[in-house]
Amino acid sequence: MNKKTSRNKTSHEKSQTISDLELLRMTRTLTSTHDLDTILDTISKESTSLLNADRCTLFVYDPFKEELWSKIAQELEIDEIRLKVGEGIAGQVAQTKEVLNIKDAYKTNSFNPHIDELTGYETRSLLVSPLLNISQDLVGVIEVLNKKEGVFTDKDEEFIGILSKISAIAIEQAQLYEWNRVLRQYNENIIKNISSGLIVIDVDHRITLVNKVAEEIFAPFTKELKNHLVSDVLSSFEEIPGLLQSIVEKGHAKLEKIEVKGNDQLYYFNIRGSKLESKGSSDYGYILLVDDITDKVLLELQNKQKENLSLIGNMTSSIIHDIKNPMSIIKAYLQIMNKNMEDEKFKRYFSIIYSEIDRLVAMTGEVLHFVRGEYDINLEICKFSDFIYNIAPLIKQLFREKSIKMKIRMRYQGEVLIDKDKMRRLFYNIASNANDAMDTSGNFEIQAYSESNDLKIHFKDNGKGIPQAMIDKIFVPFTTHEKHYGIGLGMAIVKKIVDEHNGQIEVVSTENKGTEIIVTIPLLPV
Incomplete structure (x- = not known):
């Protein structure tokens, strides 16, 4: 091997090492954030620099609309670009999922000069690569424009292939992170706004999640629920351990109209429970939905009492009417007898009898007033x-x-x-x-x-x-x-x-x- 060949090989290895280090640095940067805009901006800038190009445009694939969209078009005053799959060079690469190296853009039929005409920019060469995930599903397209020295080489094609894999993983992770964030927020909103109290309990009977309604429902019994054992904070609910056991055996169970005392008051609840299982795991937990039906039960009891009193009233009214008539007659004759009675001792006895009859009449009137359920009020x-x-x-x-x-x-x-x-x-x-x-x-x-x-x-x-x-x-x-x-x-x-x-x-x-x-x-x- 002559000195010149050795020198070229050393230069190539040095260049390769620099490229590898740049890719490693780029990978670290991409994995340090979940923000999609930051990731797209980083990919665009690093790709431009590493491929010694003029600028870069990144397209993200929207599977619902089957479109490519881009907000990253360096130095172009364009808010957003949208392309159908198959439309333009980026759309063609999205469709074929193959790298496309174009030496002269204006000699390519699929090139659309519209953006150049809008911006005054002149596109010469392009290196375009699909961004594919591990399953080879389309994530997006990267489009690098105008090699500063000559045209894009085979080595550049190989390099953008590696860069595309790194970029696809970073973009997909950011999308999944955002989707999980939205889904988590959506679930939290459901939990927060559900009308029933919601409690999630793990396999050790420790409460891991509660919504605001549950906190309000259980306020008379405990100050805190989350991260506490059911036996510690809900000891008043004697039926819950049995409910959890039924859930283990059947997958679901319920308690209806259970009566619990808290703060010297009686409360009534309906509780429904289901088993929570993790896919691919033997661990499980429980989810309980709790409804406070105290007002409903008390209203039912009140109505029942009114019905019972009404029945008693109808019967009592008839009986008392029959009692009052002879009482009135007895009172009248006592008054006559008292006037003609000379013995003071007997007069006193008559007075006592008369007083007791008055009291008896008053009591019968009180019973009538109550059992008739008279609710008219004259304010x-x-x-x-x-x-x-x-x-x-x-x-x-x-x-x-x-x-x-x-x-x-x-x-x-x-x-x-x-x-x-x-x-x-x-x-x-x-x-x-x-x-x-x-x-x-x-x-x-x-x-x-x-x-x-x-x-x-x-x-x-x-x-x-x-x-x-x-x-x-x-x-x-x-x-x-x-x-x-x-x-x-x-x-x-x-x-x-x-x-x-x-x-x-x-x-x-x-x-x-x-x-x-x-x-x-x-x-x-x-």
Whole structure:
């Protein structure tokens, strides 16, 4: 081998080494980002430099439209180029999937000089290569223009083939990354906007994903769900472990109208579950859809109660009507007998009998009022202080026998929209309960004031108080506690009246210290 041949070989090897290093650097640059525009720009600039060309145009294949599109046309003031597969030189290469080396563009029939005419640029030589993925599917086309020294060589064709493979992989990865990002965002939007609560649980029963609805549904039971074990955060839901086991066995399962207590309230849920399996893996998990049906169940119970009360009412109404008639006759004859009775002891007995008959008639009226389910309400505007002072003598009369002291603190002098007859009944029933709970010389206080857009009315006594176990039942019809008479409808009627006024009622009680009842009703809009 002579010195000249050796020198040429060394020069060739050196050039090859430089090219290899440039390709390696380009590959590292392309794999450092998932941004498609950055990748296309890098491929275009590096290809131009490595092939010692004037400029480069990159086309990306759109399989849905079967078009090539390009935003990378170096130094050309063109927003976007679109070509059909088979159209122009780039379209021809996309169709044949073969490298095309054109020495003189204007002597080639498939060359379209339109872009040159628009830009004033003169295309001489072109080296065009398809960008194919591992499966040999079309990803795009790279078009390198105008070799700076002579024309593109066989070595350039070989080089662009390698460069095209690297570019195709980088472009496809960027497209997959973007597609996965869009798909992930789409799935997240579905999960976020689904009306049911969604929980994903892994094979170890650890919660890996929850949507906002699920967080709101389970707020009364736990502060956090994600990354916690089901047994730790949802221990109140005793049926869930069994549900998960059924899902393992059958692939899917459901729970309907399960009752769970949280924050001293009862909640009702429907839960549907399915198995999540990974393709090619033995691992699995669970996906649960949870619907809070508490309002629906409570409405059903309320309607059921109304139906039952209506049936009871029809029957009771007939019975009470039959009772009231003889009672009225007995009262009339007692009055006559009392007038003609000289013995004071017998007069006292008659007075007791008469009083008890009055009480019996009052109780029958109370039963009728409740079981008939009368929901008519006659609202009228009145000055609340006038209403209070009109009812005060009635309550004082109730307290007279036990010498109970009553105090009224009025801090609201405005108007209210109420049914005065029903509100009188509310005041009387609450006062009557307080009277039963207090001994001689007890204290009863009524306080009224406005707060935001509501009227707050506090009824406070220093009686025996109500056991905590009874507070939840105080508004249940026919519930009594240590009462020698009465039928347990007084507070049920109070609750009904409050509901009819779109209000709220709260009971705070301590045994042997007393009870406070807070009634809240909306005020007239200003």
